[in-house]
Amino acid sequence: MELAFHIRTPDSQDWADKFQKEMDRLYDGENDWAEDFPLADRIYVGDEFCPNRLPSLSELEGFCALARENALKITLLTPVLTDKELENHSFLFDYLEKWEKGAEIVVNDWGVLLFLKRRNSHKAKLCTPGGVCLSGGRLFNKGFKDPRLGDAEGLALFSSETLGLLNESTFDHPEFQRAMRDLGVSRLERDLLPYGNPVCRSGESGIHPSFYFPFGYVTTGRVCWTASFRQAEGEKFFPAGPCARVCDDLRFELENENLSFRVFQNGNTIFYLYPFSLLSSFIKAAKRENIRLVYQGLN
Amino acid sequence: MKIAAPVSSLEEAEMLIHFGADEFYCGFSTPEWQEHFGGQWWMNRRDPSSANILSWQDMSELMALAHQNNIPVHVTLNAPFYPEGALRYMLKLSEKLANELGADALIVSDFNLLMLIRREKFPVGIHLSSLGACFNSFTADFYCSLGVKRIILPRHLTLSEINDLITKADPRMEFEVFGLNDGCFFEEGFCQTTHTLGPFCLTDWEIRASRESEQSKMSGHLDSVREHLWYQNNCGSSFQAQGLPNGPCSLCWFGHFRDWGVKAVKIVGREASFYRKMRSLQMVKAVADEAGKGGSAQEIAEFARSLRNTPEYCQKGYMCYFRESPHKLWRNYAHET
Numbered sequence: 001m002e003l004a005f006h007i008r009t010p011d012s013q014d015w016a017d018k019f020q021k022e023m024d025r026l027y028d029g030e031n032d033w034a035e036d037f038p039l040a041d042r043i044y045v046g047d048e049f050c051p052n053r054l055p056s057l058s059e060l061e062g063f064c065a066l067a068r069e070n071a072l073k074i075t076l077l078t079p080v081l082t083d084k085e086l087e088n089h090s091f092l093f094d095y096l097e098k099w100e101k102g103a104e105i106v107v108n109d110w111g112v113l114l115f116l117k118r119r120n121s122h123k124a125k126l127c128t129p130g131g132v133c134l135s136g137g138r139l140f141n142k143g144f145k146d147p148r149l150g151d152a153e154g155l156a157l158f159s160s161e162t163l164g165l166l167n168e169s170t171f172d173h174p175e176f177q178r179a180m181r182d183l184g185v186s187r188l189e190r191d192l193l194p195y196g197n198p199v200c201r202s203g204e205s206g207i208h209p210s211f212y213f214p215f216g217y218v219t220t221g222r223v224c225w226t227a228s229f230r231q232a233e234g235e236k237f238f239p240a241g242p243c244a245r246v247c248d249d250l251r252f253e254l255e256n257e258n259l260s261f262r263v264f265q266n267g268n269t270i271f272y273l274y275p276f277s278l279l280s281s282f283i284k285a286a287k288r289e290n291i292r293l294v295y296q297g298l299n
Numbered sequence: 300m301k302i303a304a305p306v307s308s309l310e311e312a313e314m315l316i317h318f319g320a321d322e323f324y325c326g327f328s329t330p331e332w333q334e335h336f337g338g339q340w341w342m343n344r345r346d347p348s349s350a351n352i353l354s355w356q357d358m359s360e361l362m363a364l365a366h367q368n369n370i371p372v373h374v375t376l377n378a379p380f381y382p383e384g385a386l387r388y389m390l391k392l393s394e395k396l397a398n399e400l401g402a403d404a405l406i407v408s409d410f411n412l413l414m415l416i417r418r419e420k421f422p423v424g425i426h427l428s429s430l431g432a433c434f435n436s437f438t439a440d441f442y443c444s445l446g447v448k449r450i451i452l453p454r455h456l457t458l459s460e461i462n463d464l465i466t467k468a469d470p471r472m473e474f475e476v477f478g479l480n481d482g483c484f485f486e487e488g489f490c491q492t493t494h495t496l497g498p499f500c501l502t503d504w505e506i507r508a509s510r511e512s513e514q515s516k517m518s519g520h521l522d523s524v525r526e527h528l529w530y531q532n533n534c535g536s537s538f539q540a541q542g543l544p545n546g547p548c549s550l551c552w553f554g555h556f557r558d559w560g561v562k563a564v565k566i567v568g569r570e571a572s573f574y575r576k577m578r579s580l581q582m583v584k585a586v587a588d589e590a591g592k593g594g595s596a597q598e599i600a601e602f603a604r605s606l607r608n609t610p611e612y613c614q615k616g617y618m619c620y621f622r623e624s625p626h627k628l629w630r631n632y633a634h635e636t
């Protein structure tokens with residue numbers, strides 16, 4: 001098993017401590033999965049939901065320096081980008097393509113993927129030693145994740161098709177895997193489906209899986225609830241509107257009697273917390289497989 | 300610019316033809332789907348009973364009526380994803396819609412379904428649903444390479460981003476934009492909730508901030524959120540004094556859409572009442588016709604706002620699709636007028 005931490009600032013040195021504390025807080029100290037837990041060998045930086053959370057050049061340099069000092073590999077998360085946003089952030093790709101160690105870019109937008117493929121069309125494969133590897137992000141992977149479903153068991157028993165609804169997602173289909181391989185993608189990023197029985201298998205069809213924990217994402221958008229929190233009337237709720245990065249130090253827990261899971265808002269995105277039993281059994285199974293776990297907490 | 304109108308019955312089709320719809324789009328929820336998937340999971344994200352054609356017979360008659368009047372019919376197959384069992388069924392359904400009923404286009408969002416339909420080479424156009432989340436010209440080009448004929452752009456682009464995207468994309472691609480009704484707080488292309496359980500964004504949350512000091516501001520913020528959602532939800536499904544529907548729109552931008560070569564504007568609301576569909580079409584048609592006369596973009600905007608006749612709602616800005624940030628276009632326009 002491989003372990004990665006998603007970190008937000010290049011001066012982070014205490015991620016292991018933070019990880020332990022947050023997991024203890026979220027799961028009331030239950031941690032039977034923690035035995036023989038590996039050390040991290042990779043950091044994830046950037047963000048797959050919001051362009052305002054992408055690093056500046058100096059921040060990316062800082063992340064790379066941090067990775068180098070700690071002998072870690074680096075993965076850049078990227079969100080959906082408009083033409084202008086893509087133009088404004090192409091320096092991130094320039095930098096990573098020149099960086100000495102094989103960096104990885106998680107792409108969540110077909111356009112970004114095509115953009116990267118076009119600029120690297122001279123290379124037979126993107127993921128070569130010393131080159132940049134591409135991974136398909138979670139926004140590509142559609143599945144049933146509504147945290148309000150009360151009777152999942154009843155739905156699962158209704159028919160084989162509804163059982164499939166709870167257990168399958170876009171990434172499972174050979175058609176999708178083929179398209180990804182054709183575009184030079186060698187990895188796919190996943191959540192655990194909240195009502196499914198997760199299958200822990202590595203590298204099917206030549207594409208490796210990464211699984212995020214302890215949260216899966218429910219929904220997101222360019223109109224940001226959190227950014228609007230400290231904005232004046234008349235300045236709220238614009239798509240990709242002005243942003244003071246309120247999310248750097250403020251998160252929310254959303255409560256409602258119809259929820260089957262704990263639900264949190266981080267930035268422009270809503271997440272569900274995996275139940276302890278789901279997380280624990282999955283991590284135990286993951287230790288036996290060559291898969292990557294990505295810790296993405298609230299901080 | 301064509302007007303794409305939602306239809307869910309033959310009676311509505313006759314009315315929409317009478318009032319000048321150029322294209323129909325409709326949902327389809329078949330008895331076979333109900334049998335295999337039950338009522339808890341909708342075939343195309345909208346309630347079968349109010350928003351969909353429910354039988355092959357009705358669908359066949361709708362196609363015939365529309366085609367007699369030279370109106371193309373686009374069928375919405377836009378669940379965000381279909382598991383394997385559902386994909387097999389949707390492919391058979393697509394074949395029948397294309398080969399036997401003569402559907403003009405299938406509106407698709409699931410990538411796997413799109414690829415399967417493409418491979419089969421059915422005689423039908425493929426339109427990318429707004430759930431396909433096309434936010435840049437590269438994505439448009441990617442889908443163009445897959446044989447997609449038209450892209451319905453998402454709600455959460457700004458006006459200048461739409462201009463940028465259309466200008467840079469492969470000129471063979473057609474674009475359709477939202478014209479009227481039904482906002483969405485989240486980006487529906489990335490929303491993994493189901494309308495079967497009610498709109499997720501309208502959940503009445505109790506919210507706890509991670510910083511105690513911010514909790515006191517929560518109540519005021521939630522009031523703002525609720526107000527925004529009220530506008531997005533068609534101003535509480537209300538109508539203005541002359542009976543035209545309130546709710547999100549891009550009517551002010553029709554002059555720009557015309558100039559940029561947008562192929563169609565979409566009236567949202569497959570599940571809307573007969574009356575709302577009729578009045579929506581009348582309003583959109585009036586503004587589209589005005590744009591067709593060749594006036595300036597600003598003249599079209601002024602016409603649209605005078606037709607809506609709800610200056611207090613328009614001024615708020617929450618009713619606008621494709622809003623620019625406060626320092627950009629909308630404020631400038633409001634100031635000028």
